[in-house]
Amino acid sequence: MKQPTASPVERLAVRSEAAVARVRKLRESPIPVIEVGAATCGRAAGALETITGFEQALADNGVEAEIRRVGCLGHCYAEPLVTIRYPGFPPLLYQKIGAGEAGILVRSFLKDGSDPCYEYLIGALEPDENFPTLMDYPRYLFEKRVVMEHCGLIDPEDIDHYLAVGGYRALAAGLEKSGEWVLEEVKAANLRGRGGAGFPAGRKWEIARAVDRNPKLVICNGDEGDPGAYMDRTLLESNPHQVLEGLALAALAVGAPSALLYIRAEYPLAVEIMEHAIAAAERENLLGDDIMGSGVSLEVSVFKGSGAFVCGEETALIQSLEGRRGMPQPRPPYPAVAGLNDLPTVINNVKTLSTVPSIIRNGHQWFTGIGTEHSPGTAIFSVVGEVEYPGLVEVPMGATLEHLVFDVCGGIKDGKALKAVQIGGPSGGCLPASLLETEIDFDSLKKVGAMMGSGGLVVMNEDTCMVEVARYFTDFTQGESCGKCTYCRIGTHHLREILQSITVGEGRLEELDDLEEISRAVIRGSLCSLGKTAPNPVLTTLRFFKDEYLAHLEEKRCPARMCRSLIAYYIDLEACARGCDACVACCPTEAIFTTSNRKKAIDQEKCVKCGECVYACPPEYDAVRRVSPPGLIPDQGIEPLPADDKDEA
């Protein structure tokens, strides 16, 4: 008979021991294990084909091995990623493994262990004499993985993997002590909301806990909508139980009997994995009724959001949960006081909740030891754009942008120069190279006109036009504006129109003042944070790249030679090779013709400035030039080849 008096911690210890034993047995099995990173990003890179490739090759070669799906390691540049655990070898991580490479790995390595295929190898996951380890790489050396520690290394659909690495220990401790204790720990840790605003999570919980209306509700906000941002999706798909444990701890601290995961419907895999994880946790009595005999119950469900960007704003999120159009509501009242159905509702971001278990496990002193005084902990960024190694990175708060871009992510691609980083999603700011010393934390970024946001970071090189960047992001926010308040609905539209006309060379100089005036009014007057931050790209580019605006307006010149209306292509006859016609076939408008000396030239009337010829021209000639303004095309005395010569040519 089971001991009736076992505490949650004791119960979990028994369960964890079994999990550790099972996972060790799996890892030490005489059969090789192939772990394929099969989160959404991996799948997009072809991870499912890789799995099929392995299955096929294993069958063809009569090799026995177990294929497991794991989450995402965050190394987007190297997808699909595969880890192979072969007896006698350390776990080895391979990059860019398609179906073909899978076959090679099976034949060369898995069959008899003869050749571990160094050509695809990144390194060993554990220190080893014969292999470089991941810690030898700058990316691993500089990263500080707290939240993403187990992402890509554990099977998200096997709860034992999470239990074996100390999973749910924080929840057991919280249940054994009390909700107040959890609340005090998180408050002392000064965990600030990772959704963008940086409001202390503990304070939010405290406010909701103090309200004497019940039942309360905790919501995990997984409505990640920033273009190019995928931190939340990765956490949901790669370590779902960590999110659930954080959610359960939040519910315990707030005193909520139920919790909700609000995940956008465009993340079907995240929804599937979370639903699977909830069921598994309920089976293990880690969620549900009377969790681990503590008397505390928590019911967790998933809600699929229909994908409006603004629904990431908490009051709009609540509106959409209530079945209404997702439009932000004026605050106060704050949701923590009167949220869903007017009951106290705490809404935390996926990253915030994922951080909670580690705080409870290790104590608040440990957490405040990471990062800066006012922004403790780590920051997760999805670094995209023109860097050598794009992907998800987790660094301590207080790291500089320079460190993040050059040390962690390998610097700018193709030896180009960095021009700007856009940080904080579509309503973040564009910071120039001169501000790369800026530390990444909530307050420093705000000071320079950007924001932490939810963690999107776009790196741009010298070929990027900053006016076009501002137009692009303003176009996004205007398109996603809910249309409720005057400033955001109409103001951002005017901003977009003015920027649009500047990029096509029709802007008026005096409209620069309008840009500034409307931007400031939209920031001050808008109802919700979408509007209050939407002009940030405009204001920061105006502030740091005004010369580019002026070049567009006064000289009709795009310094980055990006805005199509302000550039032209021509072929340098000195560089062009007689008789070569690589560019001719690629031109969609047949604008390229043969000159009288049998080289090539572009008919400017027909040219649509797609730039295809630049790529088609063989590198040894590299004859296509791009200029801005178009008037810079030199007179090369071009004459078309007479019609009767054409047959010979």
Next chain:
Amino acid sequence: MSEKLVTITVDGRKISAPAGSRLLKVCLENDIYIPNLCYLEGMSDPPASCRLCLVEIEGEPGMVASCRCEIRDGMVVTSNSDDILKMRQVAFRLLVSTNDGHCNTCIANKHCELQQIAKFLRQPLRTKRLRHIDRDYPEIIDDHPVLMYEPKKCVLCGRCVYVCNQIPKGYKLDFARRGINTIISFYGSDLDPSSRDCEGCLACTEVCPVGALSSKKKWSRFIAEVKLKQEQKAARQSSD
């Protein structure tokens, strides 16, 4: 019912009003005009969407929508600083930049709240400072059996949505689309036979601050009058 009175100061004037009243209401009742479009007397939860009624309150950061702000004793309010006037002007210019400005042929002419606000702010109804925005709307939407909607005149204040929402039978009006092309929509309920019942209500047309929403009957009569006047004018001109 005895209500506790509190005293607030608005632009240097002391005003007493019941604690917890909404600031905008108190100001309007005391002849301090603050422009507003989305607010309606008696709203439990003003949407604060037009952003015209922003004021400054001592000790509070930024600007506050007075329609939602509950008064507290000793509150010091500024509603006429240069800063506020400038913000109102920008908001107003934004609003009228989407407007067609054909006041003469508009059913709301002379009792349009946009005209009143223009007068108060001394701003023209057709702004030259900003580009005119032609929103992607039809001139009229006449699918509803009772209601006539002229979206190009609409300021999206949401009053109609609010009052329609208060009707227990289930509401018919809501916002649709996003960004600059946000519009009021019937969501197909205009095709439902029950929408004939709107004839007996017409609350939405009564609260519309501009001439965007009107009853079809009234609208047809008005258009007939406009046509008649135009014909008479043309006749006079040709006889001269």
